[in-house]
């Protein structure tokens with residue numbers, strides 16, 4: 001070779017051998033050797049060595065040393081053996097130190113996830129290969145996974161291995177399943193699709209379609225400058241569409257906020273979002289928890305401890321819309337008091353007197369300054385008998401200053417705030433001014449203090465801000481149904497223990513009134529219209545006493561005389577997944593499927609006080625009154641926890657927000673979340689919360705005698721009746737068919753509880769001694785594959801016998817929602833011009849949920865990979881090719897930036913770290 005090289009010109013490859021093109025893909029049909037020079041021609045054996053590597057030489061050198069390194073090694077050394085199991089694991093969970101569940105979980109009961117771990121649905125053998133962390137929330141971790149069945153990426157929520165999380169996640173599964181399959185079967189209404197759910201290593205895993213970044217991140221990326229009006233409108237409309245469907249299904253989301261609105265992948269200029277996270281949701285009429293919604297988005301009625309319904313979501317929605325425009329939260333209070341005073345200042349009113357008179361927490365925030373005369377109530381606060389306490393008064397009362405933070409925008413009324421944004425001398429066009437006037441009018445309807453006056457999603461959908469119709473003056477929605485004010489139809493008693501009893505049948509909804517369409521009803525009867533004032537059981541403060549393996553839902557509903565209680569998340573028809581993933585939580589009672597009260601029973605739920613939305617209150621009714629409680633010191637429900645173990649952990653907080661976690665933001669550590677709310681925290685309340693003991697005197701003495709849980713009698717039985725469930729006619733096409741079930745009580749149920757029923761820390765060993773009879777019979781519509789946990793015995797086997805209650809198709813045969821494009825991103829919404837292809841508002845046949853069909857493929861297809869919290873770059877290409885790796889919709893594909901307001905006063909790229917966005921009140 002040296003000779004040849006010497007002979008050849010220096011710029012020319014010597015023999016065309018080593019530099020000669022090797023056999024490759026294009027050489028098909030030729031043997032690799034055929035394309036090589038013969039050893040004799042090279043004369044130096046180089047080609048021989050090359051030919052020995054013919055298996056790998058087709059690939060670029062870099063590939064051979066990276067992606068094909070194993071093959072290369074094998075070629076070099078046939079004795080080389082590769083085993084994936086020997087790979088060092090790339091852990092995604094933090095901390096990744098084994099602590100529970102035979103080493104599978106960390107100290108937070110999170111499954112220790114690592115790259116390429118396969119989450120297997122044992123029933124279907126569908127596998128989800130973990131790829132990377134997407135986010136961490138209250139319930140566990142959300143990871144991006146490769147669905148080996150479809151070869152698409154999906155987002156899998158891996159729920160913590162804790163009973164309360166598990167049960168609440170079941171509710172999420174149930175509600176989403178109902179929404180997806182029954183109410184939005186064609187994926188038109190901007191609600192996230194649930195693809196599968198399974199049980200893996202004692203963790204409930206829920207697979208969702210993969211979505212993009214959330215609206216909070218979007219605002220953040222826009223330096224909190226707010227979005228262009230056209231995007232505000234487009235997103236508002238889409239969220240409203242989802243809310244119309246949710247309300248139709250009587251589902252209260254309970255945690256609407258920008259973080260739970262995710263962008264869908266966008267390949268066009270259209271901006272599309274979907275609502276996620278039904279982990280806090282409940283059915284209207286089965287509202288159980290009083291401490292719900294994230295603080296900034298928390299409605300006045302929730303803050304005040306007043307019965308609530310789907311109107312609380314409308315409040316949150318109003319906050320979101322304002323935030324999308326302003327770029328900053330409208331009521332970023334550091335405590336509930338702070339939020340309230342911002343509401344009062346910005347909106348120029350206060351909650352109506354009837355609400356303040358009846359709400360449990362009124363005295364924490366308001367001072368009664370005069371006699372209450374019926375009919376003398378002015379809801380805007382003028383002439384009210386109540387006045388918001390000053391900070392000084394709160395301080396005197398609570399012995400500590402209320403938590404308040406400075407305002408990040410001028411203290412202006414809503415209209416000024418919107419119309420003068422960005423609050424410096426900037427020229428607005430006439431169109432912009434007019435658009436803002438419409439937006440203000442829109443927001444005013446959403447942010448009405450009185451939930452009975454607050455617009456419904458359907459009413460809001462008809463507002464000119466959404467429809468693009470000419471705005472001729474303050475919008476007057478057409479009434480959807482005769483109003484039965486929340487709370488007015490029912491007496492409210494204050495539980496001496498701090499609980500809040502909604503007496504009188506638990507539901508003020510008079511079914512018969514709402515069963516008929518109002519004569520002037522402008523809407524076709526496709527959407528339920530009568531739930532506005534229904535709320536049913538107002539079990540506001542169930543203390544955590546554990547959840548012995550039953551879905552935590554119960555609540556009540558009824559019309560007039562009947563009250564139905566169920567332990568099922570979806571009420572009757574939803575047979576609880578009998579077994580929790582953890583054997584400790586397996587059910588002990590067979591009455592879990594439902595409890596029906598006898599007609600006329602109007603007993604309140606026996607609820608103590610709990611700050612947790614997810615506090616399962618049911619067993620409170622079954623714990624002997626002399627019980628000292630079973631919260632061991634290790635139990636999250638014990639002591640200072642005051643309720644639920646569903647604590648937002650500091651880690652999840654900081655991970656999601658990238659913000660420091662102030663001590664008061666640790667509800668699970670310090671008790672009940674409320675604690676973090678400064679004035680919202682009541683010590684007396686706290687003493688009651690979390691007390692597991694059923695207390696007779698916590699039940700109002702009068703009027704409820706017809707219903708009592710059978711405590712200590714060896715049974716837990718309630719009379720059943722099939723005649724007073726809500727009738728089918730009560731629900732329209734969208735509504736879940738709340739069928740009644742007979743014989744749901746079981747008098748053979750045990751009456752006593754031991755730690756295994758409720759104490760998440762109860763020893764596994766104890767359970768080994770127990771019989772297996774409680775292994776659930778897992779054959780039903782909820783198929784949770786058994787845990788792959790090798791320790792899973794039969795007792796752990798969690799067959800699920802669950803008939804998730806599904807209504808029928810929401811639309812009558814032959815009817816379908818219009819599929820017109822409702823939103824065109826390229827359009828410029830302008831006043832009165834109807835330039836954004838608004839749905840023609842035809843009150844005679846208006847369908848409020850017209851949905852864009854512009855990107856059907858993206859609703860089903862997989863989006864680009866958007867990293868939200870770790871912001872890491874994906875190393876995993878989508879297996880299906882480039883169209884799955886679309887760029888994020890940032891800016892819009894047509895180059896339109898999201899924000900459009902110049903001269904925004906904020907230069908920060910984030911909210912001050914001292915300003916946590918929420919206190920996770922939705923959980924606690």
Ligand SMILES: Nc1ncnc2c1ncn2[C@@H]1O[C@H](COP(=O)(O)OP(=O)(O)OP(=O)(O)O)[C@@H](O)[C@H]1O
Pocket residue numbers: 134135136137138139140142155157192208209210211212214255259260262276277278279868
């Ligand atoms: N379908 C999805 N596609 C992409 N990312 C998702 C999806 N669902 C959830 N995520 C990500 O995971 C995060 C947590 O999800 P989710 O809100 O459902 O959990 P959570 O435990 O209920 O959270 P939170 O604490 O906000 O209540 C979300 O903020 C989002 O970033």
